[in-house]
Each structure stands twice: as C-alpha cells, then as structure tokens.
Amino acid sequence: MNGWTAAATVLLGCGLGTALWGVATGPLRRRVVAQNLSTALACPGLLLLSQAYGRPSYVDLGLVLALLGPVGTLVFARLLADELAEDPPSARGVTWAVAGLGAGAVIALCVATGPSRAMVKLLVIGALLISGNLLASRALSGGFGGAGRG
C-alpha cells in the first residue's frame, strides 16, 4: 500500500461510488451528468493504479476510457435530446471539479514519471480526458442545440 494505491482507492471508492449512486437514483438530469462523470473519474483512477502496481498496460485502459466515455455520453445526449431539452442539466461546478481532479492526477503522474515518452502519453490522455469530458457535458446541457442537422 503506497500513496498511489491510497489515492486510487479514494478516487474510485468515493468518486466513482458517488457517481454510480447518482446514476442509479434521482431525476434524469442528474443521472446523465453522473454517467458522464463516472468515466471521467474511472480514467484517472486507472492511471493512478498503473503507477501504483507498476503496470504500464493499465494506462492503455485509461486511454480507451478517455476516448470512449465522452462518445457514450454523446449517444445518450442524442437519444435523450427531447427529455433533456425540457429539463436541461447544468452541472458546471461538478464538471470543472472533476476536470481539475483529472488534471491534478495527470500532473502528479507526470512529475513521478519524469520527462519521457510515457509522460507525453500521459499528457495526451489527460488532454483527451478533460476536453472530451467538457465537450460531452456541454452537449448534455444543450450547448450544441443548433448544430444538429436533424
């Protein structure tokens, strides 16, 4: 048990646990936001576990999650567009807090890794994670309402 394991446990236990509880209960506007944030919390958790166990292959799981999480949210945003238009979710504070958490985890891992190819990979994953999460969150709150062509 080192600091990385502890950080990953706290992140997955408190963060992902809360997100899953949010997905399972409450109104639709809260569920979709929690669904979006659950992948944004699981990705830094996997990155921290990769450092904790010394298994670089876990980083690839984080990369896949950072790519596919926002894509999954966009599918929900499209399928539930009518319901979400009546009661649009707005979770600016939580979204930015989770984005900051992800950025903090990536920066800490970069410091631990040192300047190398692995650090560039971590930065790419971090950029994908944060930008994808913010885009998906904006799509959920109807930010791209005029962009669709039917």
Place this chain on the structure above:
Amino acid sequence: MNRRTALLATAEVLAWWVGLALLWLVLISTVDTLERVVGAAAAGAGALAAAAARRAVTGR
C-alpha cells in the same frame, strides 16, 4: 483540380501523416523497426481517411 489545389491536398495529407505517426510513436510501449513500419503504414491510411473526412464535412 489544378496545380495549386493538388499541392494543398498533398500538403494536408502529409501534415495529417506527420501528426498521426508522432501520435503512434508516443502511444506504443517499445520503439523498434517493425513498430515504425506498421506505424507509418497505419498513419498513411489514417491521413488519407482524415483528409477525405474533412473534405466531406467542409463540402469542398
């Protein structure tokens, strides 16, 4: 397609290829000759697809 547009299209594919090949080199675990060859080929296919997709979206 005249000379200028052909040159621009080639430059676009080349720019995509450079970016995608660099991304490949960053994401793999060990850099050796086989990885470089496969990466260059995959980046080539990706660059052609990306240029075609951008042309389709911008409608030109």
